[in-house]
Amino acid sequence: MRDIATAAGVSQSTVSRVLSGSVSNVSIGAETRVRILDVAARLGYRPNPLARGLRGAATMLLGVIVRDIMDPFFAAAVEAVTTHARRRGYNVVLGQAHGRADEAIALRSVLETRHCDAILVLGDMGDQPRLIEDLLASPMPTVALWQGIQIPGIATVNVDNEAGVRLALDHLASYGHERIALIAGRPLGDIQARRSAFMSFMAERGLSVPESHVVPARNQAASGAAAMRALVDLSDPPTAVLATTDVLAIGGLHAAYEAGWVVPRDLSVIGFDDIPMAAFAIPALTTIRMPVTDMAIRAVDLAVDQAEGGFADGSAPHVLAPTLIVRQSVAKPRSGSRPEPIR
Amino acid sequence: MRDIATAAGVSQSTVSRVLSGSVSNVSIGAETRVRILDVAARLGYRPNPLARGLRGAATMLLGVIVRDIMDPFFAAAVEAVTTHARRRGYNVVLGQAHGRADEAIALRSVLETRHCDAILVLGDMGDQPRLIEDLLASPMPTVALWQGIQIPGIATVNVDNEAGVRLALDHLASYGHERIALIAGRPLGDIQARRSAFMSFMAERGLSVPESHVVPARNQAASGAAAMRALVDLSDPPTAVLATTDVLAIGGLHAAYEAGWVVPRDLSVIGFDDIPMAAFAIPALTTIRMPVTDMAIRAVDLAVDQAEGGFADGSAPHVLAPTLIVRQSVAKPRSGSRPEPIR
DNA sequence: CTGAAAGCGCTAACAC
């Protein structure tokens, strides 16, 4: 910038005024402005965001911390967040927290990331207490999405997991299912909420849930498949399965298929999230749709408003409602205890 | 930092020396160091990366521009890149280029992103000429992945698309398939390469490809499904289908299923990429596996070396080989022109 | 071994 100042024969401040589009100040000499713009272009001038930041300017960056970007649900969430952030003039810095092992690093990454204006945390970080602690300690506006729980002091945007589970269970029940199993991911955040909602609603209806009908899994298709294999091998297999995420459900669908079970004739399956692939599962997966876009918008707005306005929204809870998407994977229960082998 | 200097009763420079772990200089008074460290901790000191950056320090940030994060393949790629980047001590800034409409913005984002040490471009940006131009104009180390083509002046890491297509076609041919259709994404980069490889290899074998057997698609399951629907409705439907990506193939599988075609009995399907879901498609998808991890490592190393060492690797082409993953979606051709309706 | 001072690129008072 100094170069362009000398080259244009004006002072640096004038250049700054022109190039940074200072609104408030006095008007700039029409010809001077043109000359400066000209020289700037000729010299291929690029403002240095670091220097701007140092002066206290907003970086227009939103930090996003996501547990696992390979989870299609979170990929969609990142997409939604990115889209709305951009609409608000912000860009996104992605910090991946993959696995708890990297906790310390993820954390560091966040701290180093001080040069963004606000932070969004996607997904349950319940097992990374240091992260949470650190977020709380820092003065940076933070909002947590899909955390499953309220974190005092941090604005959170969640789905109503209980309503979702109730929707799913009601749907299954309306078909006459009583032996319903659960494939559940790590008991944290959203998943934990879904799991306990499942248990209460089953109890509420007087439906018993044998221990073997609640099978734990990591949130990957392979794990969902393994869980389904276990279920299908039981002496008293369920007639319906609720998976806490679509990824798990899709893995389960595959395992059922391999075992020769035809969904939904022999077994009903219902997922949670409505990831893009869900509609293309075989059969198309009935699932609970997450209002991803709305949640992303809400969260970004919260973060941006906090960053710009500085008003401490504190921890007003934002809980949005999921909806039931009926597709092809649910039907009435088979008659026998297990299906006749078809091959 | 000034505060901590006064609080510790030393000068700012001493504090800096201690806190930044200056290697070269003289040793620091043992007691002084401890005192400073102590005060720093007590005051909750956090270095300001912006100020460091201003002084010319590396930001340890890798910019990653990806066309579409919702594409499971690129999600996996981002994961791989992030992992290796972190191993090298770098964090990742994600810039999403979704859709060409945002070209200008994506571009800006990159330029603003000058505060990262190098840039990785994932996926074909052939339709964003301004982006490419800009990358070339800037002095920032850049490496392009899955660009499908060489870009003079930018280091590129690609797969051998032709080898991949040949692998797929050989596999299909070995089962006796001759009427092979192609579901192809946007004719850009990798996809373009795969498409033309398909055409040449078919020609090479003397196999004709009716125009109706090459169906264009956007890279989404829905589009793959639509394409498959078209294929299946043909009066001379193919006995095998090659999709340029697994996402397309999975969509196609679904459409075939809905049409009552049983894969692989009535139709063989083969994909490209080997995304995590591919193994859990129904039936499990035979596909061409991308060496994602290796490519990510190569690219990150290239970028980092360039950023740190400054040696201009220029545009040495890096082309890695894909492999065939045989699963369940390919069998010998059905006998009739079309399958008997099964329902 | 430690302090003083300059400067990275830019902006914002405050003059003229």
Added chain:
DNA sequence: GTGTTAGCGCTTTCAG
């Protein structure tokens, strides 16, 4: 309208 000056937080000569 335009120039001067100070300083954001940090590192780094250059002197003590």
